[in-house]
Amino acid sequence: xxxxETVTATAxxxxxxxxxxxxxxxxxxxxxxxxxxxxxxxxLDLHPGETTALLGPNGAGKSTSLDMLLALRKPTGGKIExxxxxxxxxxxxxxxxxxxxxxxxxxxxxxxxxxxxxxxxHPKPEPVATTLKRAGIAQFADxxxxxxxxxxxxxxxxxxxxxxxxxxxxLDEPTAAMDVETRRLFWNSMKEEVAAGRTLLFATxxxxxxxxxxxxxxxxxxxxxLADGTPAEIKARAGARRISFRLERVDEPFLxxxxxxxxxxxxxxxxxxxxxxxxxxxxxxxxxxxxxxxxEVTSLGLEQAFLAITAEDDATNGTTHAGxxx
Amino acid sequence: xxxxxxxxxxxxxxxxxxxxxxxxTVAFPVILYLLIGRQVNTKAxxxxxxxxxxxxxxxxxAFSGALNGNAxxxxxxxxxxxxxxxxxxxxxxxxxxxxxxxVSLATTIPAIVIVLLLGRFYxxxxxxxxxxxxxxxxxxxxxxxxxxxxxxxxxxxxPEQVQPVTLIxxxxxxxxxxxxxxxxGFLGHVGQFTPTYxxxxxxxxxxxxxxxxxxxxxxxxxxxxxFATLATLAVxxxxxxx
Numbered sequence: 012x013x014x015x016e017t018v019t020a021t022a023x024x025x026x027x028x029x030x031x032x033x034x035x036x037x038x039x040x041x042x043x044x045x046x047x048x049x050x051x052x053x054x055l056d057l058h059p060g061e062t063t064a065l066l067g068p069n070g071a072g073k074s075t076s077l078d079m080l081l082a083l084r085k086p087t088g089g090k091i092e093x094x095x096x097x098x099x100x101x102x103x104x105x106x107x108x109x110x111x112x113x114x115x116x117x118x119x120x121x122x123x124x125x126x127x128x129x130x131x132x133h134p135k136p137e138p139v140a141t142t143l144k145r146a147g148i149a150q151f152a153d154x155x156x157x158x159x160x161x162x163x164x165x166x167x168x169x170x171x172x173x174x175x176x177x178x179x180x181x182l183d184e185p186t187a188a189m190d191v192e193t194r195r196l197f198w199n200s201m202k203e204e205v206a207a208g209r210t211l212l213f214a215t216x217x218x219x220x221x222x223x224x225x226x227x228x229x230x231x232x233x234x235x236x237l238a239d240g241t242p243a244e245i246k247a248r249a250g251a252r253r254i255s256f257r258l259e260r261v262d263e264p265f266l267x268x269x270x271x272x273x274x275x276x277x278x279x280x281x282x283x284x285x286x287x288x289x290x291x292x293x294x295x296x297x298x299x300x301x302x303x304x305x306x307e308v309t310s311l312g313l314e315q316a317f318l319a320i321t322a323e324d325d326a327t328n329g330t331t332h333a334g335x336x337x
Numbered sequence: 338x339x340x341x342x343x344x345x346x347x348x349x350x351x352x353x354x355x356x357x358x359x360x361x362t363v364a365f366p367v368i369l370y371l372l373i374g375r376q377v378n379t380k381a382x383x384x385x386x387x388x389x390x391x392x393x394x395x396x397x398x399a400f401s402g403a404l405n406g407n408a409x410x411x412x413x414x415x416x417x418x419x420x421x422x423x424x425x426x427x428x429x430x431x432x433x434x435x436x437x438x439x440v441s442l443a444t445t446i447p448a449i450v451i452v453l454l455l456g457r458f459y460x461x462x463x464x465x466x467x468x469x470x471x472x473x474x475x476x477x478x479x480x481x482x483x484x485x486x487x488x489x490x491x492x493x494x495x496p497e498q499v500q501p502v503t504l505i506x507x508x509x510x511x512x513x514x515x516x517x518x519x520x521x522g523f524l525g526h527v528g529q530f531t532p533t534y535x536x537x538x539x540x541x542x543x544x545x546x547x548x549x550x551x552x553x554x555x556x557x558x559x560x561x562x563x564f565a566t567l568a569t570l571a572v573x574x575x576x577x578x579x
Contacts, residue, residue, distance in 0.1 A: 081425055084577050105427040114425065115418030119351045131343040132426045171422065 031059050032095065034179050034210045035080065040089035042075050049075040051234035052089070057212060062205050064221035064228045065214040068321060072234035073214040074112070077183050081109050093179070105134045108177035110168045112184050116156045123152040126170050133175030145200050146170035161188035169197070173204060180204060182213040186220065198224055218317055232321045233328060246316045252289040253311055256303035258282050269295050274319060285311070285319060341432045348440045352406070362402030362448040366394035370452060374460045381519040382541040389519065391456030392472060392540040396533055397516040398448030399480030403441045404487050404503055411437060411491025412499045420579050434488055434572060441484035449476050464544060472540045479536025479557055485564035492571035532560040
């Protein structure tokens, strides 16, 4: 546990510089369904201008957390604030635009009619033509909403999230139904939103998306925050590199004392370890008088880092996952 | 308020493209009136049959419009997540239900106006000028209270369950309320407590120059209270699953 806290502290240290009160703050927020803890004591702050990815496996509590942030569900305990007020009033003030997986569209109308309608609901609307262009839906604006493909529907949902001049954009698995090309276009337009000074929070299970798009990653599992930092910090947290080698007569206590060691696995004479400092770890093995063979040093992507973090957590806390309810 | 009106306008535009709605609310009562309405020398509720059937059919069209269209739509829109999507906009939480009821208030008007015109020019119903608007308002109120019941059904039931549920309610209130034919005996006795009967009876008493028993309008208000309570409970209890 102490390692999580160390990383969290460094990470929040680097964000404290962004100034101003937090856009969003969760204070020990929980959501229980009977004995099931979908969200379990979540505490975090989002700062103006940040792009934050909420990363976690299915059932980690991502959707439930976003639902509570957007006033769709009430927390069992704790407190959520957005722009210094409660979630309901923050949403109704038009300062947040959101796109959820479960959000539907009004059928029987054209895309343009729908975007016009939702734009009218905003206190500070964007021009409809701008929204259509930004969301990349201008070319099918006159089609009926119920006759669109999955990817097109997803882009219309995105249009509804950005049709007002909101300061915070919340997206739950935004690219889930998109093909590779649409996904690329989506992130390009998203970068423009962020460049315009908007704060962005998105949940995803695409690790490369979190890696490329986010300034900051929050890893959650079983309703709790496991790690909080830049993509680089998250990778370091899990042990950025893996070293594997063969070694006869393994001395486990010695290996456990190696500098930078994060995780150790020994099977017969095969040793696999994860380390945050592969050079120091390897020199220490050699300085200890050992001569391992078949040495391999590989760097871990965010994916392995993420898996390492959640696997460690599951191992410490049992394996039952909290159910993600939509 | 501007947002609620924008949504109401969009809903009305959608409805104009919906044929099912016109069949239920306008076509059915018009056809029935054309087939049955013109019976000379027959009386019902103490007035000419043509006049009774005019009130009954306008109530029937308006009530089935308020009940059928809305329940199905609300349930479908809940399932598809449109209600959820609206909750993410600056539109106040209550606006969706308010809009549905406003749309109902507007959509029952064609059925009432058309059937009343039919009564006047096809059924030869002659009334003093002031009685026409009074009857229209009574029928309108008596039927649009079903908009609240439709909200309750739409929030409570999945789309595939809505159809049978509304159909049962539709038959009960149409038959027991004496909308298709006047009832007598035991069923007639039970039927006196339905809002559909109350609306038709107020209208026919006005035409028959009888004093309207105070229990009838009170009954309508009680039914409005019951339906509105059911709707409120349904909306509240499903708040986290919408």
